[in-house]
Amino acid sequence: QSPFSHGTTPNTKNNHALTGAAPGKRANATFITLARNSDTWEIAKSIRHIEDRFNRKYNYDWVFLNDQPFDEQFKKITTRLVSGKTKYGLIPKEHWSFPEWIDQDKAAAVREDMRQRKIIYGDSVSYRHMCRFESGFFFEHELLAEYEFYWRVEPSIKLFCDVDYDPFLYMKENKKKYGFTLSLYEYKDTIPTLWETTKKFMAEYPQHIAEGNSMKFISDNDGKDYNNCHFWSNFEIGSLNWLRSPAYRDYFKYLDKAGGFFYERWGDAPVHSLGAALMLKQEEIHFFDNIAYWHVPFTHCPTSEEDREKYKCSCNPKDNFDWKGYSCTSRFFEMRGWEKPKGWEYQMN
Numbered sequence: 001q002s003p004f005s006h007g008t009t010p011n012t013k014n015n016h017a018l019t020g021a022a023p024g025k026r027a028n029a030t031f032i033t034l035a036r037n038s039d040t041w042e043i044a045k046s047i048r049h050i051e052d053r054f055n056r057k058y059n060y061d062w063v064f065l066n067d068q069p070f071d072e073q074f075k076k077i078t079t080r081l082v083s084g085k086t087k088y089g090l091i092p093k094e095h096w097s098f099p100e101w102i103d104q105d106k107a108a109a110v111r112e113d114m115r116q117r118k119i120i121y122g123d124s125v126s127y128r129h130m131c132r133f134e135s136g137f138f139f140e141h142e143l144l145a146e147y148e149f150y151w152r153v154e155p156s157i158k159l160f161c162d163v164d165y166d167p168f169l170y171m172k173e174n175k176k177k178y179g180f181t182l183s184l185y186e187y188k189d190t191i192p193t194l195w196e197t198t199k200k201f202m203a204e205y206p207q208h209i210a211e212g213n214s215m216k217f218i219s220d221n222d223g224k225d226y227n228n229c230h231f232w233s234n235f236e237i238g239s240l241n242w243l244r245s246p247a248y249r250d251y252f253k254y255l256d257k258a259g260g261f262f263y264e265r266w267g268d269a270p271v272h273s274l275g276a277a278l279m280l281k282q283e284e285i286h287f288f289d290n291i292a293y294w295h296v297p298f299t300h301c302p303t304s305e306e307d308r309e310k311y312k313c314s315c316n317p318k319d320n321f322d323w324k325g326y327s328c329t330s331r332f333f334e335m336r337g338w339e340k341p342k343g344w345e346y347q348m349n
């Protein structure tokens, strides 16, 4: 038994004949959830959505991570609901604490300032540890070492359509490294120097910048300024091997040294997004249009009426965020040279 692990439940549920599991091969993949014990009932709802719409037929594993030990009730309820194996890990201290080079007084002064300016989560220490962990460490956890792909699931999310194919296998077979459903503009106040720091990184590590990257998605003037577009990382299907690559690891290390997780309030969404936009080829980033998704306060609902019928969707198409003013998804389409799907105009407002 390793010091990080709270043990693994044996998989006695994955009997295809009994469960009606989809035949065929699987990818080497897992769901991944960061949660507290107090999230038990909200993650239970998320699991139910994922299982009902997808995983009951695919039985992928689910890894849960926490900075505190999970309690028996959390493990019991989640293991009861997941059709694959469940695994529970403790986050090592170095991945959830202040690095020694951070000036504590300076960090505390920033939190007080952000509290007064009412910047969302601006006064929170734990939120900063969470963002730093999701930016640079979750994929280093030993429980994820055996997997190639992950699907991140947060408490209180919803899925609105059947997922009648395997998105993990899709990623593998189409050489995708990062998948998203929603994109939007980040609050500038949380990341004042993230782009300057990223530009310095690009100058020092030109070998990590991909040809055919997505600079057009994140900048309107060829990289001079960041337009604040990012993929919303509470949903992600991605490649762990990419996050564990020297390119992404060097990027995170560089950002972590600069201190912006504590001297500002850098989120994991802009960090993953800038990494993906600069280090991957455009074609390696996938828009999962047919995964209809809600995390407060935004909905992704497929624009196509045929898809909504085919996948038995329960979302109101008017709620689809993709073509509204605060979404970046139309920029993604423009970059790729794609036509917007039929009916998008009706969802603009």
Ligand code: GDP
Residues within 6 Å of the ligand: 033, 034, 035, 036, 039, 065, 066, 067, 068, 126, 127, 130, 153, 154, 155, 234
């Ligand atoms: P938001 O979506 O940005 O409003 O942030 P959330 O409160 O949903 O947090 C993002 C993710 O991190 C969720 O999966 C939470 O369960 C998890 N999380 C946030 N704070 C903590 C924490 O202090 N400890 C643990 N273990 N998980 C946390």
Ligand code: MN
Residues within 6 Å of the ligand: 154, 155, 234, 295
């Ligand atoms: Mn959340």
